[in-house]
Amino acid sequence: MDDPTLWLSAPTEAYQKWQRNEAAGADRRVFSPRSIVQHEAMFERFMRHLEAAQRTLATFGPDHLESFFVDVDRRCKPGTTTRLRYQKLLDRLGRHLVDVGVRQTNPAAVYTLTQTWPEDEPTPVYLLxxxxxxxxxxxxxxxxxxxxxxxxxxxxxxxxxxxxxxxxxxxxxxxxxxxxxxxxxxxxxxxxxxxxxxxxxxxxxxxxxxxxxxxxxxxxxxxxxxxxxxxxxxxxxxxxxxxxxxxxxxxxxxxxxxxxxxxxxxxxxxxxxxxxxxxxxxxxxxxxxxxxxxxxxxxxxxxxxxxxx
Missing domain, CATH: 1.10.443.10 (Intergrase catalytic core)
Incomplete structure (x- = not known):
């Protein structure tokens, strides 16, 4: 079990330790090295959003998640799964923060109840x-x-x-x-x-x-x-x-x-x-x-x- 205080004093370091030592996907498989790098970049983007709102991992709420996803939607092309990937990542993070005592609730849980992954990924666009x-x-x-x-x-x-x-x-x-x-x-x-x-x-x-x-x-x-x-x-x-x-x-x-x-x-x-x-x-x-x-x-x-x- 990681140190709960590290999530507040050095959140990026805490996330990296958790990601590389404990975190796993829905099938309980550890993440690949490339996925770990991508997840860390996504987490850092979320932390920048919280810092701008003067919130920590212990104090952000549904409104901060919603404003974050508005920004994600604005920056991403339609038809991509970027928002869904962030929702899964933040739900996984929220559950862990509850488990280690940093939070009492997981405000990201609601997103996983309402969102589903597309059955088929978009067909790649290319030149004939x-x-x-x-x-x-x-x-x-x-x-x-x-x-x-x-x-x-x-x-x-x-x-x-x-x-x-x-x-x-x-x-x-x-x-x-x-x-x-x-x-x-x-x-x-x-x-x-x-x-x-x-x-x-x-x-x-x-x-x-x-x-x-x-x-x-x-x-x-x-x-x-x-x-x-x-x-x-x-x-x-x-x-x-x-x-x-x-x-x-x-x-x-x-x-x-x-x-x-x-x-x-x-x-x-x-x-x-x-x-x-x-x-x-x-x-x-x-x-x-x-x-x-x-x-x-x-x-x-x-x-x-x-x-x-």
């Missing part, structure tokens, strides 16, 4: 093969681009050709991109539970990346794509606008026009080319085949030679 090829052809065309357009073309090219995440491209260091003709690639360092990996860059993205690297704006920061104003990390909002604008330029309109859609397209392209689920999982830095299996389900029916277990 013809649109994928059209976007690649646009990315190759770099003549006459100014610095801003070169940057945008390079960003979309790197996302489409490597399948790296929005966070990974925002944090990418310039020195980790190798455009040597033999095998251009980018190194993605280990972050949290995601292992380091090397991802090859397809040829269609190389001209835009070379042009961006030669721009004066690219030489002032250790980041590959720094924020044009502050010089630090580019925001998710700005990255999303860049991707969306490049898609609209070729008249592509989809429910999801984010970097995630380009990542799905990358994975689907590999599966169409005959790569196995395990190959694609490794190239995307995933710890399970769950996402890849969902994307494989969108392929035309054909005999499968890939492992799907």
């Amino acid at each position: 093969e013809a649109d994928d090829r059209r976007l690649q052809e646009t990315i190759i065309a770099v003549d006459g681009l100014d610095d801003r357009a070169s940057r945008n073309r390079a960003i979309v090219g790197l996302l489409l050709s490597t399948g790296i995440t929005a966070q990974e491209i925002r944090q990418a260091a310039a020195v980790d991109l190798d455009l040597a003709p033999a095998r251009p690639h980018i190194l993605i360092p280990k972050r949290g539970a995601r292992e380091a990996r090397r991802v090859n860059v397809d040829g269609f993205a190389v001209p835009a990346l070379v042009r961006w690297r030669n721009c004066a704006a690219a030489a002032v920061s250790p980041l590959l794509f720094p924020s044009p104003r502050a010089g630090g990390l580019m925001t998710d909002e700005m990255l999303g606008r860049i991707v969306r604008d490049e898609l609209l330029a070729i008249d592509v309109r989809l429910p999801d026009m984010s970097p995630r859609m380009l990542r799905n397209t990358f994975a689907r392209r590999l599966l169409l080319a005959g790569r196995s689920n395990d190959d694609v999982m490794q190239m995307m830095g995933l710890s399970s085949q769950r996402t890849v299996i969902r994307i494989r389900a969108t392929l035309p029916s054909s005999p499968q030679t890939a492992d799907t277990t």
